Amino acid sequence: MTFAQILAPDFDLEKTLDSGQVFHWQKIGKAFWGTIGQLPLSVEQQANALKIHSAAMELDRLKRSSSEGARNVKARRELEEVVAHYFSLDHPLAEICAAFPRDPAMTGARNFCRGLRIIRQPHWECLATFITSSMKQVAHIRHISLTLRKRYGESKQTLGHQVFTFPSAERIAELTEQDLRACALGYRAKNLRATARLVAGGEANLEAWSTLPNDALRSQLCDLPGVGPKVANCVMLFAYERLRAFPIDVWIERVLRQQYFPRKRKVTAQQLRDFCDRYFGDHGGYAQQYLFHHARKGARQKARKPGQVVSPGDLRYDSPVKRSTPLPRNERRKETKP
Template sequence: MPNVSNGTQTYSFHISNADVDGPFNLDETMLSAQTAEPEWLRQGLSFTDVETFNGTHIKYTLHQVGSIDEFTINVSMTGSTVAEKAVNHLRSHLNVVLGLKDKVQSFYETYADPSEPLSSTFSRLRGLRLMRATNLFESLIFSILSQNNSVRQMNRTARLLMQHYGTRVAFPDGSSHHLFPTPEALAKCEARQLRSKTSMGYRAKSVVGVSRMVCRNEIRLDELAMCSYDEAFGVLLDLPGVGPKVADCFLLYGLGKREAAPVDVWIHRIVSKLYFKGKKITRLAAGRFLRERFGNWAGYAQLYLFDYARRGPVSSKAKAGRS
């Protein structure tokens, strides 16, 4: 049963390693610059976000204790109403968002051969999971914001976008949270207005254009999930301001197409360095190589290689961003 205090209902539950397929590292997953959705609020070793269930907004906080292989994820929920159905919904939500059912141990074993450069990332990043968005529009817009942008700046822009155009939700404990704007809210904007209030620069034109297309049903994001990778990729490239990297970000983090491998400056460089002996290759060639070499693990491969590139020997040659 939920605990009730001053009109605030709280509920806690736990996810143990027995509920998760393989190792899990919450900290690495949350801080790995993925573009599924804007970053969660970090407080020490805890991470907080808001989920909406049947019109009710629930704030929840995650904290992992134990090791990467034997652990407990403590989950606390806060809201004006915390029903049992909301708890079950959040459990399912976390399984999807955090990739808790992904068979990462199989990923490690498949590419464990020391001759495979990817294997050198496994010990440091063990338990890193590929995140998945549950709000497709939010994921697409956030992917657009990541274009030629630093991780810090794209999250700052997302926060400003939410503050100015998202619905503010107040919780009984005195805290509040701004939801991500709806397509309708952003479709009403002018590009110069977005640029002024959020510092998103040239991306504002794309954000407004895509939002209006979604509102006019000129593109149905949910239907893209039923398309093949190549077909969905082609459709996305027809959207204003969406190039190959942004399209792959949305295909991977939004639609869950695991063969997608977004190629930014980091991935471009590390693929060239590790697999082509530094030879110059195009970004499209790098993405194609990752899909052909790793198949449905290509998305995971680029995630691990991205971290390797950021912290490894090529990091001094690039900015801390996902351009």
């Protein structure tokens, strides 16, 4: 067992893990249990520090250290590096937030999401998870992710807790569509299997794509079965560190129309994309994540019974451009393709 503690100023672990960018972390008590790649661990935030527990690091170079003391030091340092990198503690968050556009929606989101960071997820794990996410709500995506891990990932024991790694593309490629349907994937089973086979067979080299420019990367991702512009942008943002990528789902689309195009009836999806690219610029991905999380968790909502789920139609804002009445259902516009 290895214990480490790192300083994490300007970071909110719970907001980061509960903002719809990653789906497998389980909160037990005050700590979050999960994996970073193959590494099982727990992370707990105490003020400006992260307390980290992990099983022995399975790193070859640790074995070269002569003494047990030296091995422990190396293991701890490695663990700290892995965690700091995963949670993007090096992102200049204050600068990023300071560069957000000055408008009521952004200001509200920025205040609400203090400490929320875009994390760096493994390419395949992120891609596969977002393929399963299409047409699903966050609770469903979590369920699918955990089922895939339990059935086909590797079990790892840490301090009496059991966590599971995400199954490799090779592992998923050898499953049948029925196997995957049994994990509640529905029609996404065919897409996940097909993409897993492309990745496992080397036709889609996710690691090599890291060096591609944004447009080329998006185009490669969109060629994969089950990946459209929204999923591609999620993978670019959450796995490829493309902080301009701006995924537009129904929540964000509603925020954009209400906040930036109030009472304007005909705004096409293409116009929305062009607006986001120009208006939010280099840190569009962060802006999107903040608007999304604020809309889902923080915006003033209709009175509702405890436990009732918030839906995009329930959004209201305390901003000068808020609507006095909800948009009627038949006024909603579906996002259309380019």
